[in-house]
Amino acid sequence: MSDQAKTAIGGDTLRLRYETIEARRRTLLVYLGNGVASVFLFGFGIANLLEDRYTLAWFSLIHGCITLGNILLLRVTRNPDWASYGFAYGLLALFVFLTITGGVDHTGPLWGYPMVAVALSILRARLGLAIIVAMLCIALLLFLAPPSFIEVAPYSTAFKVRYTATFLALILFTWLHEFARARSQAELIRVSAQIDRLSQTDVLTDLPNRRYMLERLEAENSRYRRHQRPYAILYGDVDDFKQINDRYGHQAGDEALCAIAQALRANLRQHDVVCRWGGEEFLVLLPETGADIALEVAEKLRAAIAAVDFRPADGAHRLTMSFGLHTVLCQDSVDHFIQQADRKLYHAKQTGKNRAVAELATA
Ligand SMILES: Nc1nc2c(ncn2[C@@H]2O[C@H](COP(=O)(O)OP(=O)(O)OP(=O)(O)O)[C@@H](O)[C@H]2O)c(=O)[nH]1
Structure with missing residues (x-):
């Protein structure tokens, strides 16, 4: 960790x-x-x-x-x-x-x-x-x-x-x-x-787990209520992850998740928080971050994952990840903001994967 x-x-x-x-x-x-x-x-x-x-x-x-x-x-x-x-x-x-x-x-x-x-x-x-x-x-x-x-x-x-x-x-x-x-x-x-520590850590990747992230998100949301400093949530999901499991086995899938966790961690600031949200999903909290910077960070993470040199037993697989990002600029619940990020992630998947989506088309 x-x-x-x-x-x-x-x-x-x-x-x-x-x-x-x-x-x-x-x-x-x-x-x-x-x-x-x-x-x-x-x-x-x-x-x-x-x-x-x-x-x-x-x-x-x-x-x-x-x-x-x-x-x-x-x-x-x-x-x-x-x-x-x-x-x-x-x-x-x-x-x-x-x-x-x-x-x-x-x-x-x-x-x-x-x-x-x-x-x-x-x-x-x-x-x-x-x-x-x-x-x-x-x-x-x-x-x-x-x-x-x-x-x-x-x-x-x-x-x-x-x-x-x-x-x-x-x-x-x-x-x-x-x-x-x-x-x-x-x-x-x-x-x-x-x-x-164990109760707040993901066993496979050694990243903080969902429970820890929820606590941090609630804390960040209360800070927003007091000081109105925006923060951002990045919802990341590994693309076509099922294929890795199917082609190279579950063990290779686990190794891919660890490599992704390492890449995410290495490309974030000291006070950002990344967790394994579940399965092949990761959530990143960027405290005190506006929409422009959040999109830059999401792009940086996306590029870092695409550059991971992942070589399962008898082959090579290019890892990619899609992101939905939501910048908090008003008062609402943490659940609502996560849902917003999730909707944008869904859009990223629908429009070709390996991309970060910050806004949904209004039309
Ligand atoms: N090896 C491994 N596989 C996992 C783990 N958690 C979830 N999975 C697998 O991740 C796969 C996710 O598959 P899908 O939800 O279809 O997503 P996907 O293949 O990434 O497709 P898209 O999200 O549309 O890009 C499932 O096959 C799960 O079994 C884990 O801890 N280890």
Whole structure:
């Protein structure tokens, strides 16, 4: 298949689709994560205020404001990345604070565990893992810091050792999970792209098939509705193809179709699309092309097919092809335009074959 068709049919489209879904999922999670964090932080803040724990209270309330700010930022920028950075900062700051003060009855660092899950589901995998590793490093530094440098809640040595070990295990399993998930996701995209490509490709000629062409035609037709830029459809049919099958066999017929497909592809621009429409019929879409150029292209293709050096087993056969071409200059359905091209093709067959017909006689 041509490079042009490969990029269109290949994994890029699927990857793009996947990234759009992923961006939507992240936006939703950033809203949700910041929303839940705001509720918790304001709740903690008020509870701590009522119990006269002012440092904890103000810290919670300030970070509650930061998470609310993240929600506003996301609404304004529509970019989940900025709000994610704000959220990552909030998580880290909250973790540092809870570890230093010990929270309620020295249970503060335990909030690190749910934070791991939250960081991974809301932040991108790489940023999420970086935040988790940063949390562990911060916890270690605070556990080891001399009291003269910073006063940290008095955790027992047994707690520090077990906390570090369990946090390390959590990081390891989280990383393994993330690694396996990323790999299977990449594989899924690859296989889906392959299936997508196969479902839109003609097995014999490796050209795009009718299904793919119909999608492209619909897209081109909607573009016409928006911008009124003309486009052209060439309907090509190999002349006396039955004779090739009858004289040289079906295999030679298949080879002729492949040679024709190659010649058509080689004589079109990068953004034109050619497909095997069915049997010995081919359809060409010429985007943003007026009637004069379309006729020139049809003539060029006709001449290119006539010049194909096709030599079946014990003989030589001159391949020729007839074309009906229709330039879209008004709004109607794709089916209607194909029918118009088909009528002109019929006329080309009736008037001697090996020709391109752009207009039907009005008389
Ligand atoms: N080898 C081969 N033959 C095919 C394939 N698809 C369709 N055909 C044959 O193509 C032939 C088309 O014959 P017709 O519709 O009579 O057309 P034609 O002989 O080209 O005559 P005109 O269109 O009037 O020039 C039929 O014999 C089909 O069996 C294919 O994939 N491989």
